Amino acid sequence: MSERIRVACVQMTSRQDKASNLERAEALVARAASTGADVVVLPEKWNLIGSAGDYRGGAEPLEGGASVEAMARWARTLGVTLVGGSITERRDGREKLSNTCCVFDADGALAAVYRKIHLFDVEVGGHVYRESEAEEPGTEPVVAHVEDWSVGLTVCYDLRFPELYRILALEGAELVTVPAHFTTPTGRDHWHVLLRARAIENQCYVAAAGQVGETIAGKPAYGRSLVADPWGVVLAQAPDEETVIVADLDKARVRDIRAKLPSLANRQPDAYHAPA
Numbered sequence: 001m002s003e004r005i006r007v008a009c010v011q012m013t014s015r016q017d018k019a020s021n022l023e024r025a026e027a028l029v030a031r032a033a034s035t036g037a038d039v040v041v042l043p044e045k046w047n048l049i050g051s052a053g054d055y056r057g058g059a060e061p062l063e064g065g066a067s068v069e070a071m072a073r074w075a076r077t078l079g080v081t082l083v084g085g086s087i088t089e090r091r092d093g094r095e096k097l098s099n100t101c102c103v104f105d106a107d108g109a110l111a112a113v114y115r116k117i118h119l120f121d122v123e124v125g126g127h128v129y130r131e132s133e134a135e136e137p138g139t140e141p142v143v144a145h146v147e148d149w150s151v152g153l154t155v156c157y158d159l160r161f162p163e164l165y166r167i168l169a170l171e172g173a174e175l176v177t178v179p180a181h182f183t184t185p186t187g188r189d190h191w192h193v194l195l196r197a198r199a200i201e202n203q204c205y206v207a208a209a210g211q212v213g214e215t216i217a218g219k220p221a222y223g224r225s226l227v228a229d230p231w232g233v234v235l236a237q238a239p240d241e242e243t244v245i246v247a248d249l250d251k252a253r254v255r256d257i258r259a260k261l262p263s264l265a266n267r268q269p270d271a272y273h274a275p276a
Contacts, residue, residue, distance in 0.1 A: 002148040007039045007175070008032035008246045009209035010085075011225040011238045014043070015216075016050040018058055022070055024242070032244045033078035038147050040078075041209040042071075042085030043225070044156045044181040045099070049215040052134040059090035059097045062113065068102060076108025081146040085179035085209060086116065086155050088135070096136040101153050101179060103144045112144035114153035118161055125185035127219055131157075143171045149251070152176035152204070159194050159208075162201060169202035169264060174254050178208035181215065187222025196232040203230040203258045205249050212240060230257045 010028045014021045025046050032040040047067040048058040062068050067087050075082040082104045089100035099116035115138030119131040141164055144151045152168030152175070159178055168176055176198065182191055187210075199206040205227065212223030225238040227247035235247035258264060 002038070003251045004248060005038040005147050005149060006036055006246060006248050007041065007205075007207045007227060008035055008037035008244050009041045009207055009225040009227065009236075009238070010043065010046075010244055011210055011212050011223055012043060012046060012242045013213040013215055013221070014046050014049045014211060016048065016054055018048045018067075021047050022067065026070065026074060028242065028244055029074050029080075029082065030078060032246070033080050035244065035246045037080060037246060039081045039083065039149075039151075039175075039207075041083040041177050041207050042179060043209045043211045044086045044179040045088065045211075046085040046179075047087050049181065049211065052130075055088045055097060055134050059088040061090055061092070062100070062102065062110075071102060072104050072108040072110070075104035075106060079106045081105055081111070083144075083151070083153070083177045083179070089115070094136065097134050098138065099131070099135055099155060101155055101177075103146060103151070103153065105146055111146050112142055112153065114138065114142035114155070116155040116158060117141075117164065118157045120157040124183055127183075129183075141167045141171065143168055143173050150174050154178050156180040156182065159198065162198065165198045165202050169204055173202070173204055174251060175205040175207060175249060176202070178206060179210075180208055181211040182222040184220045184222050187224065191222055191224060192226070192234075195226060196228050196234070199228040199230055200232040201263075203261070203264060204254060205229055207247075210238075212238070212242065230254050
């Protein structure tokens with residue numbers, strides 16, 4: 001059993017040129033693997049960022065898609081578990097696309113698939129974002145089982161919905177990954193506090209890999225990828241550039257915190273009557 005693992009988060013600036021994004025991601029994943037990482041996390045939509053039309057044009061199926069095949073190859077060749085951030089997925093018989101996170105084990109096999117549940121339909125910093133214009137929400141939480149760890153999968157805007165993280169924790173997640181493309185206004189004020197809160201509330205590690213810089217002209221991404229431990233301590237944080245950050249995780253840390261401050265065990269579900 002792997003009590004300790006090393007996790008690496010890739011921070012990059014993806015744009016409309018898919019081939020360029022794949023080339024850059026491959027180099028950064030290789031750099032992450034060279035640190036001795038067991039698990040590598042890519043950011044949200046690492047292979048293509050653009051307009052709704054760009055996403056429709058660049059969407060891929062999971063079977064035979066260039067980005068999916070590349071991720072499987074990287075995982076197999078480098079011997080790492082790859083949490084593939086997210087890509088825009090085209091599914092047969094569905095009008096809208098999915099924002100999909102694929103996880104590949106160290107043999108390059110597809111270990112889990114999660115489709116982003118919460119779509120970013122907001123107005124911030126004078127800009128309007130409507131993910132639902134091209135995408136449909138996922139319908140279920142997913143916990144992947146890799147490297148003898150239980151890894152909860154989320155994507156970006158999911159971070160604002162603590163009920164999802166609680167479900168993942170109750171389903172055994174010891175680490176939750178957060179591939180993201182956070183805006184600068186929301187990132188500046190909310191990124192750190194939300195990530196640390198999710199880690200503290202659920203007494204698990206959180207590894208967040210973000211986009212950084214001008215992925216879209218006039219809409220800079222916040223970056224500051226980070227890894228937090230179950231006490232909310234930030235173990236690693238990225239500067240404002242394309243890079244890789246690394247942190248070592250220990251299951252004993254999770255067990256110790258959950259034993260000494262047993263907030264998960266002290267839940268009283270019978271007393272909760274939240275409206276739907």
